[in-house]
Amino acid sequence: MKGRDLYIIARNTVRVLLDSERLDDILEVGEITGRESIERALAEVKESEEGRALLADRPELNSAHIDFDALAALPEGTVGRCVSDHLTRHGLDLDALNLPRPAPDDTEFHYLLRRYRGNHDIWHAMLGLGVEGHEEVLVHAFTFGQLRFPLSTLVVFFGTLKHILLEGRWEVLQRGLRDHYDLGRRCEPLLGVYWERHWEMPLEEMRSALGLGAA
Numbered sequence: 001m002k003g004r005d006l007y008i009i010a011r012n013t014v015r016v017l018l019d020s021e022r023l024d025d026i027l028e029v030g031e032i033t034g035r036e037s038i039e040r041a042l043a044e045v046k047e048s049e050e051g052r053a054l055l056a057d058r059p060e061l062n063s064a065h066i067d068f069d070a071l072a073a074l075p076e077g078t079v080g081r082c083v084s085d086h087l088t089r090h091g092l093d094l095d096a097l098n099l100p101r102p103a104p105d106d107t108e109f110h111y112l113l114r115r116y117r118g119n120h121d122i123w124h125a126m127l128g129l130g131v132e133g134h135e136e137v138l139v140h141a142f143t144f145g146q147l148r149f150p151l152s153t154l155v156v157f158f159g160t161l162k163h164i165l166l167e168g169r170w171e172v173l174q175r176g177l178r179d180h181y182d183l184g185r186r187c188e189p190l191l192g193v194y195w196e197r198h199w200e201m202p203l204e205e206m207r208s209a210l211g212l213g214a215a
Helices: 003-018 023-033 035-045 049-057 068-072 079-089 108-127 133-147 150-165 170-186 203-210
Strands: none
Touching (some): 035 108, 068 079, 079 203, 133 150, 133 170, 150 170
16 A cells, blocks of 8 residues: 555544545545455356346446436335335435445456445345444444455444444444444345345335344
8 A cells, every 4th residue: 555545544533533434535435445355246246146237238327317206105114115214314415325436447356346335225224223433433444344345443432432332322332333344244245236126125025035133
């Protein structure tokens, strides 16, 4: 890793500690530190038929490609309705983590990196976690179990100090972090899930198929 990369990581980490809403800084650190993790995930995605279809079709998880009104109209208890309700309940924008990043070309690596960003709020919904600080830490504990993503290590470490220890959330500290990390390790790889094919699927059936039981 180059000296400038280390500088950017340190600078952005300090910024995010002061203001956890600085998504552009978070994404920049994730892109710098996450190359090996995404490369490993890419190899894993290619092992499944659904993953290979995902890479061939390259659907985008953003407002230009998803009909959110159609998701909101799905019956309660479906995957798509769960995602739609989560976004609406918390006032989230699925495009927020898909900020444009410079790339020399649109490789499978860059596509999967975008897909990872788009997956973030979907993983929140599938895990039944909201957007409070400690819940964000739990999602990243799960993400580290899934991908060994270095950015998640930083979020878990600093987020635990800020949102769990200082707020006295002892149950989250004692069980939640480990449980979500273990869940991420043992469930199916989620980055290769072609969500667009599963919006109408019953939520609990999908969770069961992916091994997303209670953490």
